[in-house]
Amino acid sequence: MAAEIRGRSFLFLCLASVVASQTQPNNDQKQILLRIKQEWGGEPALDSWNDDTSTTYCHWPGVGCAADGSVVNITLSDQTWTRITRPIPASLCDLKNLTHLDLSYQRIHTRFPTSLYNCFSLQSLDLKQNGFVGAIPADIHRLSPRLTLLDLSGNNFTGDIPPNIGRLTAIQTLWLHANLFRGSFPAEIGNLSRLQQLGLAYNSFAPMRIPSEFGKLTKLTFLWMTKANLQGEIPASFAQLTGLTQLDLSENSLTGAIPAGIWGLPNLQYLYLYSNNLSGSIVIDGTIGALGLVEIDLSMNRLTGSIPDDFGKLKKLSLLYLYYNRLSGEIPASIGKLPSLSTLRLFSNGLAGVLPPELGKNSPLVDIEVDDNMISGELPDGLCDRGAFNSIVVFNNTLTGRIPPSLGKCSKLNNFQIHNNRFSGELPDGIWSAINLTTVMVSNNTLSGTLPEKLPWNLTRLEIENNRFTGSIPSSADRLQVLLGSNNMFSGELPSSLAGLLSLQTLDMGGNMITGRIPEDISLLKSLNELDLRHNRLTGEIPASIGLLPVLTSLDLSVNHLSGPIPWEMGNLKLNYLNLSYNQLTGKIPATLPSRAYDQSFVSNPGLCASNSYVNVSTCRSESGGLDRGLRNLFFVLGAVVLLVVLAFAIYARRDHKKKRNGGDLAAWELTSFQSLDITESGILRGIREENVVGGGGAGKVFKIDLGDRGVVAVKKIWNCRNLGSRLEKQFQSEVQILGSIRHKNIIKLLCCLSGADSKFLVNILLDSEFNARVADFGLARMLVKPGEPDTVSVIAGSFGYMAPECGYSTRLNEKVDVYSFGVVLLELTTGREANNDGEQCNLAEWAWRQLEEGAELTDAIDTAIRDSPYMDDMTTVFKLGFLCTETLPSRRPSMKEVLQILLRCHRPGGVSYSPIAEQDVAAPLLRANTGSRRQKPSHGGGGDHDDNIMACDV
Numbered sequence: 001m002a003a004e005i006r007g008r009s010f011l012f013l014c015l016a017s018v019v020a021s022q023t024q025p026n027n028d029q030k031q032i033l034l035r036i037k038q039e040w041g042g043e044p045a046l047d048s049w050n051d052d053t054s055t056t057y058c059h060w061p062g063v064g065c066a067a068d069g070s071v072v073n074i075t076l077s078d079q080t081w082t083r084i085t086r087p088i089p090a091s092l093c094d095l096k097n098l099t100h101l102d103l104s105y106q107r108i109h110t111r112f113p114t115s116l117y118n119c120f121s122l123q124s125l126d127l128k129q130n131g132f133v134g135a136i137p138a139d140i141h142r143l144s145p146r147l148t149l150l151d152l153s154g155n156n157f158t159g160d161i162p163p164n165i166g167r168l169t170a171i172q173t174l175w176l177h178a179n180l181f182r183g184s185f186p187a188e189i190g191n192l193s194r195l196q197q198l199g200l201a202y203n204s205f206a207p208m209r210i211p212s213e214f215g216k217l218t219k220l221t222f223l224w225m226t227k228a229n230l231q232g233e234i235p236a237s238f239a240q241l242t243g244l245t246q247l248d249l250s251e252n253s254l255t256g257a258i259p260a261g262i263w264g265l266p267n268l269q270y271l272y273l274y275s276n277n278l279s280g281s282i283v284i285d286g287t288i289g290a291l292g293l294v295e296i297d298l299s300m301n302r303l304t305g306s307i308p309d310d311f312g313k314l315k316k317l318s319l320l321y322l323y324y325n326r327l328s329g330e331i332p333a334s335i336g337k338l339p340s341l342s343t344l345r346l347f348s349n350g351l352a353g354v355l356p357p358e359l360g361k362n363s364p365l366v367d368i369e370v371d372d373n374m375i376s377g378e379l380p381d382g383l384c385d386r387g388a389f390n391s392i393v394v395f396n397n398t399l400t401g402r403i404p405p406s407l408g409k410c411s412k413l414n415n416f417q418i419h420n421n422r423f424s425g426e427l428p429d430g431i432w433s434a435i436n437l438t439t440v441m442v443s444n445n446t447l448s449g450t451l452p453e454k455l456p457w458n459l460t461r462l463e464i465e466n467n468r469f470t471g472s473i474p475s476s477a478d479r480l481q482v483l484l485g486s487n488n489m490f491s492g493e494l495p496s497s498l499a500g501l502l503s504l505q506t507l508d509m510g511g512n513m514i515t516g517r518i519p520e521d522i523s524l525l526k527s528l529n530e531l532d533l534r535h536n537r538l539t540g541e542i543p544a545s546i547g548l549l550p551v552l553t554s555l556d557l558s559v560n561h562l563s564g565p566i567p568w569e570m571g572n573l574k575l576n577y578l579n580l581s582y583n584q585l586t587g588k589i590p591a592t593l594p595s596r597a598y599d600q601s602f603v604s605n606p607g608l609c610a611s612n613s614y615v616n617v618s619t620c621r622s623e624s625g626g627l628d629r630g631l632r633n634l635f636f637v638l639g640a641v642v643l644l645v646v647l648a649f650a651i652y653a654r655r656d657h658k659k660k661r662n663g664g665d666l667a668a669w670e671l672t673s674f675q676s677l678d679i680t681e682s683g684i685l686r687g688i689r690e691e692n693v694v695g696g697g698g699a700g701k702v703f704k705i706d707l708g709d710r711g712v713v714a715v716k717k718i719w720n721c722r723n724l725g726s727r728l729e730k731q732f733q734s735e736v737q738i739l740g741s742i743r744h745k746n747i748i749k750l751l752c753c754l755s756g757a758d759s760k761f762l763v764n765i766l767l768d769s770e771f772n773a774r775v776a777d778f779g780l781a782r783m784l785v786k787p788g789e790p791d792t793v794s795v796i797a798g799s800f801g802y803m804a805p806e807c808g809y810s811t812r813l814n815e816k817v818d819v820y821s822f823g824v825v826l827l828e829l830t831t832g833r834e835a836n837n838d839g840e841q842c843n844l845a846e847w848a849w850r851q852l853e854e855g856a857e858l859t860d861a862i863d864t865a866i867r868d869s870p871y872m873d874d875m876t877t878v879f880k881l882g883f884l885c886t887e888t889l890p891s892r893r894p895s896m897k898e899v900l901q902i903l904l905r906c907h908r909p910g911g912v913s914y915s916p917i918a919e920q921d922v923a924a925p926l927l928r929a930n931t932g933s934r935r936q937k938p939s940h941g942g943g944g945d946h947d948d949n950i951m952a953c954d955v
């Protein structure tokens with residue numbers, strides 16, 4: 001009985017121990033995982049790692065278990081899921097069977113976690129795309145001897161790669177690319193006899209050669225060493241890399257010849273050696289072994305000699321890039337027989353002879369670029385036989401004959417560049433029905449034929465200069481940006497409406513036989529940058545609407561039969577180049593156009609005259625109404641300078657001040673209101689008090705007058721003891737009337753005008769509280785200049801420093817006047833000087849220019865109060881900008897858009913905020929000149945001057 005009981009209890013004990021041995025390790029694994037979670041700071045994505053018994057830890061996200069419940073995988077690589085920032089906990093290696101650890105795409109910024117040396121079962125360790133720093137430890141070989149994959153790419157590791165890495169003998173994949181290594185990589189990598197993939201690319205190693213030991217890596221399939229600062233020769237031992245399928249040593253400084261053995265590698269499919277200094281010729285010893293080559297890119301080296309005929313044996317070759325080398329001889333005809341060839345780029349070599357006659361017949365050819373060689377003969381006629389062909393670039397050769405009619409049936413054709421050759425005959429009609437066609441460049445051949453009325457919808461660039469095209473200009477091409485058709489035999493009129501060509505940026509049809517008028521609706525072409533219709537037979541007047549082209553910078557209408565006046569609206573244009581010579585234009589040249597930059601722009605128009613001697617035409621005979629114009633200018637200047645609604649009124653002479661301030665004799669005032677607002681004379685007059693003065697100028701004081709719930713207005717009081725006389729009085733009234741009704745972008749509406757008997761006050765606007773006094777302080781006093789006073793110009797320009805010099809002499813002012821005034825404000829801000837300092841002999845702009853002329857340091861001109869501030873660079877930039885804006889010649893001043901662009905460039909975080917839309921808008925015309933790809937460089941760039949200005953301002 002006792003024995004029985006003893007036996008039972010023994011059995012029970014046995015059972016208990018079996019249960020324990022099954023649950024104990026599992027519990028253990030779970031506890032380790034919970035500890036790891038804790039050390040990772042309760043990473044929210046790991047919330048489901050918890051004590052809740054309903055899910056086994058083997059089903060926790062990122063955890064993988066073996067059949068016995070031991071954790072073998074931790075995979076937290078999904079960057080959208082976890083963002084671990086804490087260090088890797090040492091307890092990870094308590095998971096004794098951990099085999100795969102993947103913590104890629106996290107934000108761990110520690111040094112290399114040497115605690116992982118204790119993960120004895122680790123086979124793969126993936127830590128790519130974190131922020132690990134420091135060197136890879138010299139004892140890296142202490143990682144698990146079973147490690148087959150080590151991925152440390154995309155981190156911030158620095159220093160050398162330690163030689164001991166060569167002792168991780170099980171390694172098959174070693175990714176160390178895209179780190180910050182600046183030292184060396186060891187030849188010992190050559191000892192990794194099982195290595196299949198090696199990535200050292202994109203590291204700034206100290207310049208070094210490829211160790212010849214790498215030739216021992218016979219299992220290697222992928223060697224990736226792009227941009228790794230390699231120099232010297234490719235080791236001859238590379239001929240032993242018989243497993244290699246992909247070799248990429250591009251963008252280094254490798255020299256010498258390509259080892260002949262490379263061509264014998266039996267498995268090689270991708271060979272990229274572009275952008276090195278490789279020289280010598282491509283030597284294929286005897287039979288080529290690498291018959292599986294799919295892509296060869298040896299471009300941008302210094303290879304010489306000819307293209308081996310043996311390339312014709314590469315039945316799988318799809319891509320062959322040999323451009324930018326010094327290859328000579330003929331392109332082997334065998335290339336035309338390759339059954340897989342799709343892309344052939346051989347441009348910028350010294351290749352001669354004819355193109356392989358069978359090119360395109362035997363393979364799904366997509367594009368060829370063989371430009372800039374000395375290739376002769378005709379284009380092969382089978383290029384598009386397989387229907388995949390879309391791009392032909394053969395310019396700068398000596399090709400002859402007709403364009404093969406088969407290209408007219410090439411429905412995918414997109415890019416057609418055959419310029420600078422000796423082609424003749426007509427373009428195949430079918431070309432114009434290729435719906436994807438975007439670029440046609442055929443200039444400088446002797447092609448003939450006509451263009452269709454409607455060009456393909458996608459066409460953006462059509463260059464056909466210097467050929468023999470006839471007929472008229474197409475009237476429809478929705479996306480056409482560039483049409484260069486000069487020196488052909490086009491005739492007929494310009495399309496009667498340009499509405500079908502709304503995307504045009506450059507229109508050059510000079511040297512044809514175009515008749516008729518320039519269409520009135522030319523102003524529809526809002527993107528037009530350059531218009532060249534020189535040497536045609538155009539008649540009629542220049543339409544005034546041409547002045548509405550917002551980005552036109554170059555205009556050539558010379559040598560035509562244009563007549564009538566030059567529309568004054570052309571003064572609105574911001575032109576770098578203008579040529580209206582050799583026409584029959586008459587009348588006076590608009591006053592804003594003449595400048596030294598245009599001195600030849602108007603010659604040989606016998607009926608033209610100018611108001612100054614800058615341009616080579618006769619001076620207009622005596623002008624009447626000078627004061628008239630002066631007054632109008634004045635209003636433009638006012639607008640230019642800014643933002644103020646002007647309210648003008650006169651007061652009695654000085655001696656009567658007191659009486660008026662007391663509100664007396666209101667009957668003597670007349671209020672002219674331009675807006676529906678209930679401002680009253682008395683309200684304004686009551687505000688004219690010393691304590692309300694916010695600024696003063698040569699002509700009078702500026703008052704800030706609070707009209708209670710009607711807001712705050714600024715009033716500029718202009719007084720003059722002299723009686724204006726009835727003529728000027730009328731003038732004053734009519735000019736104020738103009739100002740009141742004007743809708744100029746820079747002029748805020750004039751509210752009203754108060755006018756008295758004896759003398760005048762002119763006032764301003766609703767003002768910005770900071771700037772008002774200053775900016776209000778200019779201008780309108782010119783009105784008070786006495787009739788017949790001789791020195792009008794110098795009085796105005798001299799005493800009112802914000803005014804551009806041309807205000808004195810020209811009748812039509814454009815917004816460059818505003819730019820000048822703005823520039824003065826910038827100079828004020830940076831120098832701390834006043835625009836018009838009574839004690840100085842000249843105004844601020846002149847002073848600044850003189851400072852520079854006298855060789856003063858730029859920084860000396862800057863306000864001493866801010867000279868030592870951390871913003872000195874910005875200040876200097878703004879000062880320079882002020883400088884540029886106050887150029888004497890209006891055409892040399894930048895446009896306001898460019899000014900904004902420069903200021904945006906100076907923009908620093910925390911500075912003035914700006915709208916990205918505005919920036920884009922501004923950048924567009926400036927950047928347009930650079931929009932073409934390398935293959936499509938616009939030969940007629942516009943806006944160069946603007947860029948220069950910008951650069952000049954950029955510190």
Ligand SMILES: *[C@@H]1O[C@H](CO)[C@@H](O)[C@H](O)[C@H]1NC(C)=O
Pocket residue numbers: 063064065066072073100
């Ligand atoms: C562990 O990860 C490896 C490599 O990602 C994978 O092949 C294997 O299926 C995973 N095993 C488990 C149990 O999750």
Ligand SMILES: *[C@@H]1O[C@H](CO)[C@@H](O)[C@H](O)[C@H]1NC(C)=O
Pocket residue numbers: 025068069070071096097
């Ligand atoms: C690890 O795996 C081995 C078999 O490979 C197994 O015997 C052992 O129990 C596992 N260890 C743990 C802690 O689960």
Ligand SMILES: *[C@@H]1O[C@H](CO)[C@@H](O)[C@H](O)[C@H]1NC(C)=O
Pocket residue numbers: 109131132133155156
């Ligand atoms: C890593 O290097 C990049 C580039 O030098 C740097 O921007 C980044 O802040 C660095 N990250 C860490 C964690 O050091």
Ligand SMILES: *[C@@H]1O[C@H](CO)[C@@H](O)[C@H](O)[C@H]1NC(C)=O
Pocket residue numbers: 372396420
């Ligand atoms: C084409 O040839 C012309 C004239 O020889 C040369 O000015 C031009 O730079 C060449 N084009 C290219 C892209 O090399």
